[in-house]
Amino acid sequence: MSYQVPSKFPTTVIGSYPKIAGASEIIKRRDRGEISEEEFHRLIRVPISEVVKDYLEAGVDIISDGEQSREDMVVYFAQRVKGYAEGEWVRIFDNMYFRKPIIVGELRRETSLAIEDWAYTSSISQGRPVKFIITGPYTMMEWSFNVFYRDRAELIMALAKIIREEVMDAVKAGAKYVQVDEPALSTRPWPEEAQLAGEALRYVFAGVEAKRVVHICYGRLERLLPYILDYPVDQFALEFKNSDFRLLPYLKEYGYNKELGYGVIDVHSLQVETVEEVKRDIDRLMKLGILAPEKVYINPDCGLKRLPREVAKAKLINMVKAARLAREEW
Amino acid sequence: MVLGGYPRAREVRHALRDVERGDISYHESAWRVLSAGAGIIGAQEAAGMKFVVDGMVDWHDIFRPFVAAWRNVSADGLLRYFDNNFFYRVPVFNDRPDPSDFVWSPRLRSFLHLAEPSPLKAVIPGPFTFVTLSKNSSGLSREDLAEGIASALAVEAQRAEAAGAGAIQIDEPALSDQEVTEDDARLAVELINVITSQLKVPTVLAIYFDVPRAEVYRELLEAKVNYLSLDVADAPKRALDLIGGQGFGDHRPVLGVIDARRIEDDNFERVREWVKQALKGYDGEAGLTTTTWFDVIPYTYSLRKTFLLGYYTERLRGEMT
Numbered sequence: 001m002s003y004q005v006p007s008k009f010p011t012t013v014i015g016s017y018p019k020i021a022g023a024s025e026i027i028k029r030r031d032r033g034e035i036s037e038e039e040f041h042r043l044i045r046v047p048i049s050e051v052v053k054d055y056l057e058a059g060v061d062i063i064s065d066g067e068q069s070r071e072d073m074v075v076y077f078a079q080r081v082k083g084y085a086e087g088e089w090v091r092i093f094d095n096m097y098f099r100k101p102i103i104v105g106e107l108r109r110e111t112s113l114a115i116e117d118w119a120y121t122s123s124i125s126q127g128r129p130v131k132f133i134i135t136g137p138y139t140m141m142e143w144s145f146n147v148f149y150r151d152r153a154e155l156i157m158a159l160a161k162i163i164r165e166e167v168m169d170a171v172k173a174g175a176k177y178v179q180v181d182e183p184a185l186s187t188r189p190w191p192e193e194a195q196l197a198g199e200a201l202r203y204v205f206a207g208v209e210a211k212r213v214v215h216i217c218y219g220r221l222e223r224l225l226p227y228i229l230d231y232p233v234d235q236f237a238l239e240f241k242n243s244d245f246r247l248l249p250y251l252k253e254y255g256y257n258k259e260l261g262y263g264v265i266d267v268h269s270l271q272v273e274t275v276e277e278v279k280r281d282i283d284r285l286m287k288l289g290i291l292a293p294e295k296v297y298i299n300p301d302c303g304l305k306r307l308p309r310e311v312a313k314a315k316l317i318n319m320v321k322a323a324r325l326a327r328e329e330w
Numbered sequence: 331m332v333l334g335g336y337p338r339a340r341e342v343r344h345a346l347r348d349v350e351r352g353d354i355s356y357h358e359s360a361w362r363v364l365s366a367g368a369g370i371i372g373a374q375e376a377a378g379m380k381f382v383v384d385g386m387v388d389w390h391d392i393f394r395p396f397v398a399a400w401r402n403v404s405a406d407g408l409l410r411y412f413d414n415n416f417f418y419r420v421p422v423f424n425d426r427p428d429p430s431d432f433v434w435s436p437r438l439r440s441f442l443h444l445a446e447p448s449p450l451k452a453v454i455p456g457p458f459t460f461v462t463l464s465k466n467s468s469g470l471s472r473e474d475l476a477e478g479i480a481s482a483l484a485v486e487a488q489r490a491e492a493a494g495a496g497a498i499q500i501d502e503p504a505l506s507d508q509e510v511t512e513d514d515a516r517l518a519v520e521l522i523n524v525i526t527s528q529l530k531v532p533t534v535l536a537i538y539f540d541v542p543r544a545e546v547y548r549e550l551l552e553a554k555v556n557y558l559s560l561d562v563a564d565a566p567k568r569a570l571d572l573i574g575g576q577g578f579g580d581h582r583p584v585l586g587v588i589d590a591r592r593i594e595d596d597n598f599e600r601v602r603e604w605v606k607q608a609l610k611g612y613d614g615e616a617g618l619t620t621t622t623w624f625d626v627i628p629y630t631y632s633l634r635k636t637f638l639l640g641y642y643t644e645r646l647r648g649e650m651t
Contacts, residue, residue: 088628091337093408093417094390095346100628102593143415145593145627187413218410218417242407268407 003061003127008293008330009282009323010061011316012261014215014237015133015181016073016303017054017066018312020047027071031079041116044069048117052124054309058316062129062177065121067303069114072098073135073181074143076114081162083107087145103146103155109162115170122174132175136214137163137204138197139184153196160200171210179213179237180204183302185228186219194227205232213237213261217302222250229254237261239301242268245284252288260291263301264322265315270307272314278322286330293330298323331584332374332639333536333559334392334453334501334623336385336632342366346388363388364440371444373633377640380617381451381497381532384441391418392455392501392623393463399431400482406465412503412539414591414626421464426478434490442494449496451534454483456502457525458518463504473517480521484528491531499534499559500525503622505550506540506561515542515549523554532556538586538622541568544575551579559584561621562604563596573608582615583608588639590620593631601642602649609650618643 023044030040051066070076078084078101090100114134122130137159141152149155167178185197205212214231216224217239225247228236240247240263251260264281265273278298285296298319304312338346345362348354370385389395397405397419405419434452441450457480466475487498500522505515526533535553538561542550550558558581562569573583585608587601601618609616618639624632 088630089340089343090415090628091625092415094419095338095343095350097343147594184415187410187415219413242409266407 003129005061005129006323006327008327009296009298011059011320011323012062012131012297012299013055013060013064013316014217014261014299014301014303015064015067015131015179016070016305017051017064017068018305018307018309020050020066020068020309023047023068024071027069037111041069041120044117045120048121049124052121054313055316056126056128058313059320060128060316062131062297063121063125064131064133065117067133067305069117073303074140075099075101077135077140078144080111080113081107082110083148084144101144103144103148105148107158107162109165112169113166115166115173118170118175119173129176131177131179131213132167132170132210133179133181134163134166136180136182136185136197137200138193139182142184142187156196156200157203160203164204164206167204167208171208175210177211177213178208179215181215183215183217183219186216186221186224189220189223189227191227194224198228198231202232211235215261215302217263218242221247225250225256226254229256229258233258235259235261235297237263237297237299239263241266241273241281241301245281248284248288252290256290259295259297260285261297261299264298265300265319267300267302267304267306270311272311273318275318275321275325278319279325282322282326283329286326293327298326331379331381331451331534331617331619332383332624332636333499333538333586333590333620334383334386335389335625336370336383336387336623337625337627337629338387339366339369339629342387367441368444371441371450373636374640375446375448377636378644379448379640382445382448383451383453384437386453393418393421393460395433396427396455396460396482396486397421399429399433401428401430402468403427403464409463416626418463421460423464423466423468423470423475425468426470426475427482429482429485432486432489434486434495435493438490438493438495445496450494451497451499452487452490452495453499453501454486454525456500456504456518456535457483457521458514459502459504476517476521477524480524484525487525488528491529495531497532497534498526498529499536500555501536501538503537503539505537505546506542508540508543510542510546512545512549515546519549519553526554534559534584535581536584537561539564541565541572544572547572547576551576551581553581555581557582557584557617559586559617559619561586562608563587563589563621566604570604570607574610578612582617583612584617584619586619586621588618588620588635588642590622590624590632590635591626593627595634596638596642598642598645602646605646606650618646
C-alpha cells in the first residue's frame with residue numbers, strides 16, 4: 001500500500017508518544033531480565049500498534065513507532081551498546097528522573113538497536129512513511145557520565161560510528177526518513193560545541209540516501225542556529241511553540257534555507273492548541289517569506305511522551321487540520 | 331561550603347511521588363524531607379564545611395518555592411536550565427511579587443538545631459537571574475519587575491537572618507552568560523545590594539555554569555557581599571585569567587573547584603594548581619566550593635564529592651598555611 005505524502009506542509013511527529021498501557025511493564029520485565037530482547041520487541045508490538053492507530057486516526061503523514069520501547073532516549077541505547085553501565089537516577093524536572101548511564105569501556109554496537117520496532121511500525125503504517133529515529137552522538141555523550149574516554153572528540157566519534165552503523169542498516173532496510181535527535185546541542189550553543197557535533201553528524205550522515213533530519217529543542221536555539229547551518233542535513237526539526245516562536249526572526253536573519261520541521265505544538269502544556277491557533281502559527285512562518293510550503297513540515301515541538309494519550313492525540317488532530325487549512329492557503 | 335541543593339535519595343523521591351498521588355500524608359512526606367536534610371547536613375558537618383545547606387531536596391527548582399510563596403506569580407511550562415539536561419518551570423509574573431509566605435524562616439527553624447558546629451546557609455535566587463529566566467506578563471518594565479523581585483527577596487533574606495541563618499547566598503548564574511552586558515551587571519549589582527544592605531550575617535554571591543565576561547566581572551566587584559564564588563572547574567583558563575586580571579575586589583574568594591556535574595573524582599593535583607594560581611598574591615580568607623548545586627548527579631556521588639571538597643580543603647589548608 002502506498003501513501004502520497006502531501007507536497008506542502010506534510011505533518012509528522014518528533015518521535016515519542018505517551019506510553020500505552022502495558023508498555024512500561026514490558027520495559028521493566030526486560031530490564032529485570034524476565035524476558036529476552038526478542039520477546040521484548042515482540043511484546044512491545046501491541047503498544048506500537050495502538051500508537052500507530054492514533055496517528056492514522058489523527059491523519060499524521062509521516063509517523064513513528066512512538067518510542068514505546070524507550071524508557072528514555074539515552075538509556076534505551078545505552079542499555080544495548082557495549083561499554084555502557086547502568087547509571088543511577090538523576091532528576092530531569094520536578095520529580096521526574098532518568099537513569100543517567102555511565103560509559104565505562106570501549107563503545108561498540110553488537111546488535112541492531114532500533115530497527116526492529118521501525119520495521120514492525122512500517123508493516124502496519126498503511127503505507128505512510130515511518131521515521132527512523134535515533135539519539136545523536138552529541139546528546140549520547142553529553143547525557144551520559146563518562147569515566148572511560150579521556151578525550152571528548154574520541155568519545156563522540158565512537159558514538160558516531162555506532163549510530164552510523166545503525167542508520168546505514170535502517171536505510172538498507174528501507175527507511176526514507178532518518179532523524180537524529182540532538183536536544184543536548186542547544187544547551188551549549190557555542191561554536192566549538194557545534195563544530196564537534198557537526199563533525200560527528202557529518203560522519204553519521206555521509207552517503208545516507210534518505211531524508212536526513214536533525215531534531216533540536218529548547219535551550220538557546222537562536223544562538224546555535226548560525227553554527228549549524230552548514231550541517232550536512234536536509235532538515236532541522238526545531239521547537240518553536242514553547243518559546244513563543246522566539247526563533248522566527250532569526251531564521252530570516254541567518255538566511256535559513258533548509259527544510260524546516262516546524263514545532264507548533266507545546267508538548268509541555270496540557271492545553272490543546274486550537275486549529276485556528278496552529279494555523280495562525282503556520283501563517284507567522286509563511287509571512288516571513290523565507291521558505292516555500294514544500295519545505296515546511298508541521299510537527300510538535302518535541303516528543304509527546306509526557307502528555308496523557310487523549311491530550312496528545314487531540315493535539316495531533318488539530319495540528320493535522322491546521323496543516324490542511326494551510327495547504328489551501330499557501 | 332557546598333553551593334546549594336543536593337539530589338534526592340530514593341526515600342525522598344518516593345515520598346514526593348507518593349504525596350503527589352495522595353498515597354501518603356503531607357506530614358509523612360515532610361518528615362522524609364527533614365530526615366534527608368539531616369543526613370545532608372551531617373555529611374557537610376563531618377567534612378568540615380564553614381557553612382552548610384539542608385540540601386533543599388524538596389525544591390523542584392531554585393525558583394519554585396518563591397513562586398509558591400508569592401502572590402502575582404505562577405509556575406508555567408518547562409524550560410531548560412542553562413546547559414543542563416534539567417528543566418525548570420518558568421515563573422510568570424502578572425504583577426509585582428507580593429510575599430504571602432516565607433520560604434526560609436520556617437525551614438531554618440526545622441533544620442537549625444541539626445547544624446552544629448557550622449551554621450546553616452540560606453540560598454536564594456538572585457533577582458537578575460530570576461527576572462531573566464521568568465516571563466514578564468505584569469506590564470511593568472523589566473527593571474521595575476526586577477526591583478520588585480529584589481524587594482521580595484530582601485524581605486525573605488531578612489526573615490531568614492532573623493530565623494537564624496548563618497549566611498545568605500545569592501545565586502546569579504545568569505551573570506555568567508556571555509551575552510550579559512555591563513548595564514545588566516550594573517542592574518544586577520544594584521538589585522543584590524538591595525538584598526544585602528540590610529543584612530548583618532555573611533553574604534555570598536555565587537556565579538556558576540560559566541565565567542562572566544571581564545567587563546561584567548568588573549561591575550560585579552561592586553556588589554556589597556562578603557564572599558564572591560566563581561566557577562573555576564568548568565572553564566579553568568578563563569576563570570584563572572579573569573581572577574589574575576582583576577582579583578576579587580574587597581571580597582573573600584570562594585573557588586568552585588569540585589565539579590558538581592560530573593561523577594568522577596576531581597583530581598587533587600589539578601585542584602591544587604588552580605587554587606595556587608587563583609590565590610597568588612592573596613593572603614586573606616579563601617574558600618573552596620562546588621561548581622554548582624549537586625542536583626544533576628546521583629545522590630551517592632554528591633556525598634562522595636562533599637567528602638572530597640572537605641578533604642581537599644583540609645589538605646590545601648595544611649599545605650598553604
